[in-house]
Amino acid sequence: MQASNPIVKDLVLIGGGHTHAIALRMFGMKPLPGVRITLITEASDTPYSGMLPGHVAGFYSREECHIDLRRLAQFAQVQLYIDQAIGLDLENKQVICARRPPVAFDAVSIDIGSTPATIAVPGATEHAIPAKPISKLLAHWDQFITNVKQNPQQSIRIGVIGGGAGGVELTLSLQSHLQRILSSPHGVNNNLEIHLFHRDAELMPTYNRWVRHRFQKILQRRKVQLHLQETVSEVQPHKVVCKSGLKVECDRIFWVTQASAPKWLRESGLTTDANGFVQVNDYLQSISHPDVFAAGDIATMIDHPRPKAGVFAVRQGKPLFENLQRSLQEKSLKPYKPQKQYLSLIGTGNGKAIAARGSFGFGPSQLLWRWKDWIDRRFMQRFSDVPQMNPEVILSSPHPTPRTASRWASPRFANANTPHPSTMHCAGCGSKVGSTVLAHVLQRIEQPLTCDRQDILIGLDAPDDAAVVQVPANFAMVHTIDYFRALINDPYLFGQISANHCLSDIFAMGAVPQSALAIATIPYAIDAKVAETLFQLLSGAVKVLAESNTPLVGGHTTEGAELSFGLSCNGLVHPDKLLRKSGMQPGQVLILTKALGTGTLFAAQMRQKAKGKWIDTAVESMLLSNAAAATCFLEHEATACTDITGFGLLGHLMEMIQASHVAIELQMPAIPILDGAIETTQQGIVSSLHSENLRVSHYISNLDQVENHHRYPLLFDPQTSGGLLAALPQHKANECIAVLQKLGYPDCQIIGEVKILVEKVNPVTLVC
Template sequence: MRADGSPAVKDVVLVGAGHAHVQVLRRFGMRPLPGVRLTLISRELHTPYSGMLPGLIAGHYRFDDAHIDTAPLARFAGARLYGDEVTGLDLARRLVLCRQRPPVPYDILSLDIGSRPNTGAVPGAAEHAIPVKPIDGFLARFEALRARVLAGRSRRVLVVGGGAGGVELLLALEHRLRRDLAATGDDAALGCTLVAGATGLLPAFPRAFRDRFVAVLERRGIALHEGARVAAVEPGAVVLDDGRGRIPADEILWTTEASPAGWLAGTGLALDAQGFVRVDATLRAAGRDDVFAAGDTIAFDPHPLPRSGVYAVRAGPVLADNIRAALTGQRLRPYRPQRDALYIVSTGAKHAIATRNGLTVAGDWVWRWKDWIDRRFMRRFNALPAMPAPPADAPRADAMRCGGCGAKLGATTLARVLGGLAPAPNPDVLVGLDAPDDAAVVETGGPLLAVHTVDHFRAMIDDPWRFGMIAANHALGDIHAMGAKPHTALALATVPFGDEAKVEADLAAMLAGANAVLRASGCALVGGHTGEGAELALGFAVEGRVPRDALMRKGGLVPGDVLVLTKAIGTGVVLAGHMRGLARARWLEATLVAMCVPSGPAAAILAAHGARGMTDVTGFGLIGHLVEMTRASGVGAELVLDRIPVLPGARELAARGVASSLLPQNLRLREAIRDPADAEALPMFPLLFDPQTAGGLLAGVPAERADACVTALCAAGYAEAAVIGTVRPRADGAPPITLRASADAA
């Protein structure tokens, strides 16, 4: 099912978020094709723009200035976003093979996966040099390099590669490192070297362009070695092949000729001698009518192309048009690269040198010109146009309802309905509707009690595999909160109607994700029910087992205990932000990762450290579930707001007024807070009521064991686990919950 509600008839899978594919997404977002579903599979969720990378290294740009955020872009395009790494293709069955998830089927496939520096041809390069690509990995390595330089452990930086990329990178590095050293008052020498290879510096560019850069290198004191190749890389040096011997270096960066992704060799696609994908003039893979490719990963059959972002950018509109033409049976048009592209290369500072058609110019104004061009390009993807107006009979965008636990009924509505029910009496029911808890508890007559729970909700993301993991993890949370071990589960799955093969693929992916979580917890999936519906949805009825003396309840809090929370809050607001195209990809990814962390190990750690009362924080938010605990325990509680862990982006989105559709009902519980008018002015206030999907456990732990408990939780992978408050005696007639801004607040 596509975002507009129409069934998916054709699947277009884009592998890689390169310069061409981001344009495909934008153009399909501007003009959707009925029945066509796009899926973007990318390891890099914030895809770097190569034109601004040197400026980012030099310190002229922030991370978000120089990266295209794939989450809002995919949302705009109506595309599914899968954060994963592709490892191969099954061309016969039209499947994309991924490192983590099940194979992804396609009708049309497009590759825009870039290239990487070739470190394999030189002994020691892979072990001792830092490749510049993939860029996301390089940025982390650059920060580590920078820290070593500032600490005085590295002072000799060497770049291998005399093309425009290597020159621009070294000048940006040198500018940034000298500026940073000066800011610390460190006047120690910084030595920079460029090894330009056998063909020399900038061999593909005009003589005047090259001479200007030679002059820049000389003025900056950067050593230049030309006319020799690197024969080997050793720890702390490179060895040249012309007898000049070793060139010492503390940091060696590699920007030489590109090499393709290794997995392409096993795909069966037609490749050139170097392993790049051969494409014809229409960017279609040689010999295939269902595979396209663009960018640095291609070998353009009509004539060789430089591996430059300039050509990938120009190929984007042609690629988008030809994918559309292939889907609709129209004629494909050829890609005609420009004969002489404009090249603007910065020199580290806000100064640049440009060349085209043999003309070379330089100056600060050239850098400003480049900056204007680059920012204009980035605005097309990071400042997206308004979404196309929905049909007149479609629900308004501001009336969109959340999925996940944000789709639950409010606590007051639920309480009124359940209060009117009179279940059949059954002496075997130990915990039921008369004294509700996280799960029902039923007598078995043996040493173990049976614990039962059920959860079911609409998908909050358009990735069925990950949604299956989250739904199963969420359903298991109630079992873990009761101190029980999951035993069996029944699934209730709803899949949107559509093409039989696509329905089967989505159901298989969703159940595969869910079953992986259930298996890891020792819970057997024993059956269930499937059906068609308007939206993807999944739920589980889970049965667990617990020894009588190990049963955990909400009502076990004791004054003097501290409150331990195992996960950060904010899933509701981040997912709501994603629905509106406002959540950054890294915020969404952090939220999805958190929702996939199981609570079973955390429950065991909490119990081992003396937890006396426990619940899982889900749809009613942190305050709603804490109110349930205080009511059942007859106590009060004090929360310290600056100790409550919050997911990345949740504060920013809440400050912009983004909220889950369940938040207004959850806010009715503000009456449980002392001085609510004062509390509502606190920036954290809405997040306390934010509905959580697959949220963490909240437990009361003896104060003297709290530090050891949190240490054990962090060691087990719950990095955000924290003591967030204290259990207090309940004052008669007073609201049970007190808020403090910080531990130091009076």
């Protein structure tokens, strides 16, 4: 028996903007029992607008000016969904996403920033680089800077459209960075030409007269060509066309004009202003839908309109957090009134800044830039210096947790709809998920028609006490099962990763999957929340199963303390076509299809030591199915194969070595490694299974020479949804690698050679 806080409400945050970042940190410091929080964001990190001009100018690295949302979500025990919200179903309280099933909510908050209004100008969308979303701007800019560095003698013409504060600061920042690259040793540069287009007579219309004139003088002194009172009417490839007839050739065109909002906000039924921004009251609450909140640039306070500036988004963090908590607890909300005047520190791109507040202005000054730099770094430090979690804390959703095979049914505890922190949950069959919940979820799960197989005699379409499948004549049946706790707090992605992991055993033996049974543990929650978690989980698993024409025919589910999932899979293979571990032959080469490192990376994530981009890469690898690789190996005459999972590369390789009675020479530099894995192992961060896996090290013939090599620990790193390791003839190897790369396995490598086993000599030699 076990006590837990069941999930009773879902709070969904759309967007990883400044306001949500602050609110998430506060939720981590002061969690709300019974509330599951989900963050839906297009990327695992979010840029801090205050440091972006400095990044463009070359003063900050990308990492220094981005908030790591994976680390923040991990600290706050928040489900992180990397996806794009494209709509709201307000009647059914669901967020519609681009690449995943709808996400249910009881309360939702929107902080997705704004986008430049480019639609009305022909060619702008196709040929200009918008300042927002910032991620796309930075991707273009970083690539551009790389190209310029490779050819610093080239002539460059830049066009910036929009003379507000954002356009002016961007112009000065990119000019400063490009001048440092292009200038000769004597500081002379005649190869850079920058044009700034603005429809008004003066720049920066929201600032006082002194600031406007000061920046205009700076731009003129730095030989930026100003085109004031020029309205851009068209953007052609490498050309800006104005209504006056002015045409200016530009190699790169940046669009930094008035902000707008995505259409789906208004189309969802939310009340918006003329530009599509969500209208909110003093509580940051939608004036039309009280369960919807909005903050940052995407929101307009009807009683206190303010410019779209990062300073207001930052200051909305605490009031949004407080009102979200109050709303979820059905308490009265607290009004928030933003200040009318605020201090702006605007960089000039050369290590100086100008201060502006109301009618006051001062600068440019290096001291002001150092002050701005101190403020910005202190802000970012709030997200890098979050308190560390206990490594034993689970990684799955805030309140994780399973059910059973072939027939889905069973009663649940009686007081599910009146949860209490001291609720005791039954064990045995009393822990199963209720039949009503299961029936509702399975109605929502639609298996593609490709899974309508004639050899499935009884499956989910007509549930019985067990599923029944037919084995064709002259075929053998392959069975496997895998089940483990969630290593990522997104049940939809976890379902996909688990399905890939479980099917890999089938593929590794040269078999074709026939059917699968699911085993799931779902976190304690009221019925609606159990159903939502199970739906997301099974949707992910079914997506992967359908790709290999494998129907889900049943399963078993229980409730528990944390989210866990697995599959029992069966496959079919002709006995003569089996790939076994015992098939390695001297003279063959070994090919590994995926990079190593998931064990150490997710151990590091538990300790908040992994960068978000490292986990992104690891997840991308785990979502890659081994199905195509297995077929490729068969086509290239592979005689032995295994999948690399919990025992690590060397552990699974030793199983092949002992079964085949051969020796192996491994090329350490050729072994593919995931980004960040070497860094985390060098910090001493390894999986809890690592020490057990390390026991096979005594099979290494030259252990004393290699055990201090920086790649050595990763030979024992347990993998989740790892790659296939196959032995095949040497003359087929290069062609096989080429085909694998075309099939989408970029990390595949020839990592070693099969040798004749010499008696009394350890069978593994590592070549550094």
